Amino acid sequence: MVTAPPLTPTFLLGLTALAVLTYDSVWPDSTDGSVLTGISVVGSLASLAAAGWFLTAGTGLATDGVSLYADAVVVDGMSLFFTALFAAVTILVSLASFDYFAGKENQGELFGLMLLAATGMSLMASANSLATAFVALELVSLPSYALVAFLKNDRGSSEAGLKYFLIGALSSAIFVFGVSLIYGATGSLLLPDVAAAFESGLGDRVGIAGVGVLMVAGGVAFKAAAVPFHFWAPEAYEGAPAPVSAFLSSASKAAGFALAFRVFVVGFPLGPAASAGIDWALLFQVLAVATMVLGNFAAATQDEVKRMLAYSSIGHAGYVLIGLAALSAEASTNGDVMGAAMAHLFVYGFMNTGAFLFVALAENWGVGRRFEDYNGLGAEKPFAAVAMTAFLFSLAGVPPLGGFFSKLFLFAGAVEAGLWWLVVIAVINSSLSLFYYSRVVRALWFEEGDHDLSGAPTALYAALAVALIGTVVLLPGFGPVIETAQQAATALFA
Amino acid sequence: MVPVEYYLVLSAAVFSIGLFGLLTRENALLFLMSVELMLNAANINFIAFSLQWGNLTGQVMSLFVMGLAAAEVAVGIGIILVLYRNFKDVDVTVPQSMRW
Amino acid sequence: MNPWIAIGALAVVSVGIPVAMMAVSSLLRPSVPEQGKSAVYESGEIPTGTTRIRFNIQYYMVALLFVVFDIETVLIFPWTVIYRPALEGGASMTEVLAPMLVFIGVLVVGLVWAWRQGAVQWVSSPRALEEKTEANQ
Numbered sequence: 001m002v003t004a005p006p007l008t009p010t011f012l013l014g015l016t017a018l019a020v021l022t023y024d025s026v027w028p029d030s031t032d033g034s035v036l037t038g039i040s041v042v043g044s045l046a047s048l049a050a051a052g053w054f055l056t057a058g059t060g061l062a063t064d065g066v067s068l069y070a071d072a073v074v075v076d077g078m079s080l081f082f083t084a085l086f087a088a089v090t091i092l093v094s095l096a097s098f099d100y101f102a103g104k105e106n107q108g109e110l111f112g113l114m115l116l117a118a119t120g121m122s123l124m125a126s127a128n129s130l131a132t133a134f135v136a137l138e139l140v141s142l143p144s145y146a147l148v149a150f151l152k153n154d155r156g157s158s159e160a161g162l163k164y165f166l167i168g169a170l171s172s173a174i175f176v177f178g179v180s181l182i183y184g185a186t187g188s189l190l191l192p193d194v195a196a197a198f199e200s201g202l203g204d205r206v207g208i209a210g211v212g213v214l215m216v217a218g219g220v221a222f223k224a225a226a227v228p229f230h231f232w233a234p235e236a237y238e239g240a241p242a243p244v245s246a247f248l249s250s251a252s253k254a255a256g257f258a259l260a261f262r263v264f265v266v267g268f269p270l271g272p273a274a275s276a277g278i279d280w281a282l283l284f285q286v287l288a289v290a291t292m293v294l295g296n297f298a299a300a301t302q303d304e305v306k307r308m309l310a311y312s313s314i315g316h317a318g319y320v321l322i323g324l325a326a327l328s329a330e331a332s333t334n335g336d337v338m339g340a341a342m343a344h345l346f347v348y349g350f351m352n353t354g355a356f357l358f359v360a361l362a363e364n365w366g367v368g369r370r371f372e373d374y375n376g377l378g379a380e381k382p383f384a385a386v387a388m389t390a391f392l393f394s395l396a397g398v399p400p401l402g403g404f405f406s407k408l409f410l411f412a413g414a415v416e417a418g419l420w421w422l423v424v425i426a427v428i429n430s431s432l433s434l435f436y437y438s439r440v441v442r443a444l445w446f447e448e449g450d451h452d453l454s455g456a457p458t459a460l461y462a463a464l465a466v467a468l469i470g471t472v473v474l475l476p477g478f479g480p481v482i483e484t485a486q487q488a489a490t491a492l493f494a
Numbered sequence: 495m496v497p498v499e500y501y502l503v504l505s506a507a508v509f510s511i512g513l514f515g516l517l518t519r520e521n522a523l524l525f526l527m528s529v530e531l532m533l534n535a536a537n538i539n540f541i542a543f544s545l546q547w548g549n550l551t552g553q554v555m556s557l558f559v560m561g562l563a564a565a566e567v568a569v570g571i572g573i574i575l576v577l578y579r580n581f582k583d584v585d586v587t588v589p590q591s592m593r594w
Numbered sequence: 595m596n597p598w599i600a601i602g603a604l605a606v607v608s609v610g611i612p613v614a615m616m617a618v619s620s621l622l623r624p625s626v627p628e629q630g631k632s633a634v635y636e637s638g639e640i641p642t643g644t645t646r647i648r649f650n651i652q653y654y655m656v657a658l659l660f661v662v663f664d665i666e667t668v669l670i671f672p673w674t675v676i677y678r679p680a681l682e683g684g685a686s687m688t689e690v691l692a693p694m695l696v697f698i699g700v701l702v703v704g705l706v707w708a709w710r711q712g713a714v715q716w717v718s719s720p721r722a723l724e725e726k727t728e729a730n731q
Contacts, residue, residue, distance in 0.1 A: 018703050025703075025710040108707075131555050138562045142569050149573050158576040159589035165573050166525060166586060169566060170516060173532035176559055177509055180539035180552075184502070187547040189555060208502075557668050564665035568658050575654070 006066050006075040009051040009083045010122040013090070016043025017115035024108025033098050033107040037459065040094035040111045044118070048087035051080045055484060065491065067128055071190050074128040077488030081342060082125035082258040085349045088470070089251040090118045092350075092463045096243045096357045099457035100364055110150060113143035114247060121255035130179045130189040130216075130267070133259055137175065137223065140255055141168050144248055148240040160239025167232040168222065175219025181212030182267075191267035198272045210278045213268055217283060220263070223256025225249070226317045227290040234298075237310035237356075242363050245306065246356030249313040254345045257320055261338060264324060265492050271329035284325040289425055292318025296429040300436045304369045306359050308436055309352070312395065315433060316348055319426060322410055326417040334493050337413030339486025344406035346481055350470030351394040351403055357467060358388040361460050365453045371439055376449025381456070385444045387468045392437040394471045397430050402474040409482055501542035509535035522574045522584045526567060533563045655713045659705075666701060670694065 005011065019039050024030075055077065065076025093114065101107055120139030127133040145168060149161025183189055185205040186197035202209050222229035237245040264270075270281055295315030302308040323341020327334050361384055367373050378385035394403035407430065411423045443449075474481060512531030519525055537556040544552025574584055581589050636642075673694050680690050708714065 018700065021703055021707045025707045028710045028712070131551075131558060134555075135558055135562065138565070142565055145569050145573060149576055152576045153580070155580045155589070158573065158580045161573045162522065162577050162586065162589060165570055166522075169526070169529045169570065170532075172566070173512070173529050173536070176533060177505075177536040177539070179555075180505075180536040180543070183552055183555070184498075184539055184543040184546075187543070187549065189551050554672055557672065561665050561668050564661050568662050571654070571658070575651075 004050070006054070006068065007073065007126070009047045009054070009080065009087065010119060010126065012043060012047040012050060013087065013115055013122055014119040016040060016047070017112050017119060019043065020108060020112045020115060024112065028108070031103055031105060031107065033101060033111075036107055036111045037094055037098040040115060041091055043115065044087045044090040044094065047122075048084055048091065051084040051087060055080045055084065071192065072129040072132045073123070073126045075126055077484065077491055078258065078261065078342070079122070079126040081346070081484060081488050082254060083122040085254055085346050086118050086121045086125075086251050089247060089349050089353050090114065092353050092357065092467055093243045093247045093251075095459045095463035095466070096246070096360050098459040100241060100243050100360050100460065102457075106150075110147070113147050114244075117143040117147070117247070118251065121251055121258075124255045125258035125262070127259060127262065128191050128266070130182060130191070130194070130263070133263060134172075134176055134179060137219070137259065138172060140223070140252060141172060144168075144252060147244045147247070148236050150241055150244060154239075156239040157241065158239075160236045164232045164236040167229060171219050171222035171229050174215050175222075178212045178215025178217075178219065181208050182216065185209035185212060191263065194267045195269050198269055198276070201272075202276060206276045206278070209276075213273070213278050213280055214283070216263065217260075217280065217287075220256055220260040221287065224253050224260065224317050224320070225256075225314050226287055226321060227294055227314075228287075230291065230294070230314050230317075233314055234307055234310040237313065238304070238307045242306065242356055242360030245310070246353045246360070249310070249356060250349045250352045253313065253317060254349060257317075257323075257341070257345055260324060261342070261489070262492065265327070265338070270327055274329060281325055281327050284321050285419070285422060288318050288321035288325045288422065290318075291315070291321060292426060292429045294318075296432050296436075300432060302436075303371060305362075305371060305374060305440055306356075306369055308371075308440075309355055309359065312433060312436070313352060315429060316344075316352070316395070318429070319407065319410060320344055320348075322414050322419070322422060322426065325422060326414040326419050328417060331417055333413060333416045335490030336486055337410065337417055338492070339482065339489035340406065340409035340413045342485040342489060343478075343482045344403075344410050346485065347394070347402040347406045347471070347474060347478075350467050350474065351391045351401075354387060354391040354464060354467030354471060355395065357460065357463050358384060358391065361457070361464070364457055364460065365451070367451060367453075371443050372447075374440060374443040374449070375447035376451065377443075378445040379449075380451055380453055384456075384461070384464060387464045388444060389441050390468055390471055392440055396434040396437045398434065402471050402478060405478045406482075498542055498546045501538060505535040505538040505542070508532075508538065520585045520587050522577065522586050523571075525586060526570050526574075530563060530567070533559055652716060659708060659713060663701065663705070669697070 016039060020036055023035060023039060054075075065074055065079075067074040094111065097107075097110060097114075101110060117140050120136050120143070123136035124133065124140060127136050145161055145165040148164045149158050151157035179189070182194060185202055185208045186194045188194055188197065198209075218229060221227070222232075225233040233249075237249055240248065264280060268278070268280060270279075273280060292315050295311050295313070295318055299308050299311035299315060302311060320341045323338045323344075326337045362374065362377070363369075367377070378389075390401060394401035397404045397407040411426060414420075414423045414426075509532050512528045512535065515528035515531065516525055519528065537559055540552035540556040540559070542552075544550060544556075577589065578584055677690060681687070
């Protein structure tokens, strides 16, 4: 029996954003972020709890789902799963922002924008209409542009903001043009109606629909930082304040994939689409290979840690794209492989956020950005270095960390679907990634360094600890995560 | 009634002009104008198809696109302003403190 | 008859009339060149400078707020269209009114926030004052 509205997790995030703005209206000149951090963390925790409760308490939302507002929004297992992820990342990033932005001006804007973006992400995961999808996409993008350019006297930050904005504006224009073509071909923006039109045959409108699908894929690729709209990612992640990079590279990317999963699986069913010549699984196979090869090889040649993480984040987008690439019209493995991709995004949300938060910590200490600058940090700050080591090995997929299991399920699903060649490429890339991640680990532990580090910022440490728990302790708890994800994904194909 | 293909040709032309401007211009403000052209090309489609299908979905969607385009410009000009303060220029090729 | 002929005729006429008017008047009018005619018109004032001046940045904030809130009215229009038919169709007052009140409420939170941040507050900029006094000397 559901007494709360099904969209409660999304509403809570939005209300928290309004609460932050209200607080900032009453005390506009405050530079003390403790209350703002408190509001953000409590609000996101409430949202996380609501999503978790809906998922597990047998409310029926996880299996059946409900559609609201004339089918424009749907709440089901997948949307709740992703909302829980977004809320968790928001908690981590809010905690880290407390120390990172301590004493700076305009903290109200920072937390307000972050929560608004989180609201948009949660809405993206729930969007059942291309109109909702577009509005939610912009609700994520617009605050993100401002967040990247947040340090307004910093040249790198404003340059990163500009580049992110330029490519974002271009890709959202492409996305909306694609949506208009889909509307022209099918006469509706609601995904079930679009699917029905695909199934009953498009006639001579197949050409329009095909171009539309391609353009929608472009818009989604931007959010997920996948080829061909990945150019912004290294710049934006490098120039942005590190907590913002953490937020964008894990939550924003997951939101892009959440949208892609629903729009392509529900809206453009593969069977009729492929027989009409719009075989988008093939498109995603090409994109997956291009994205992971480019991301991993570029990451291997970097000499700044943050930029390396940015390229590795592109590489991970390539792995997750397997979740779409390995789908086929009649296979029973569809739910498994897409669920594995969702679980990988979930684990990635913790380990990648954690890695970027360590970079935030290093920036907070005033340590440089290059690999050499991290030399010897392990001896001086053992806890943070241990956490970073765990995040990096988990990102590389070393057993027995969380990242290993999610990758294992993902690759196994792809092999089952018959895409062994894709898995071979992915495994080669994955072992290459071990090389460049271990460069950081070597710098941390095996090189001599000399630093003058001031203290241990409490909130940043707390965020690191939570991310570490998410990465390491998810390991025995990985069963429920993958089960929930695969159940939610299978429900999408029903 | 004007056949819907004509509108498609018109919107494709407007979209391509926007895309061309976006790829060739170096001034950030002209860049914004090009993006507006592309968004309005989508609006032409929405309204033409709305008439053709006889439902109002497309018209309402075009209102949303207009609203979001305004918001995008507001954020975009803010970022361009910050860029101008830091680099004394609105040329998008000038900021190169990071490798591409 | 092809319906496009009417549109073509309209285009020809709409271009033709202004061109004809300009041509006729240029043939008939006497030519008296005078300096006052070519001067920039500034509502009767004597022009004080070129048009290429720098505006105070604060105009930008006001203009920005105007654009954002002005465009939001676009989203209210569809609601006004369905308001009366929905009430006549049996929807309750709260069902029809509450969503728009929530929408306006969110906008009000944003406006109040911008106000308190000083976005609409006009601070006198030292440079503008300086230029004004220079111009008066």
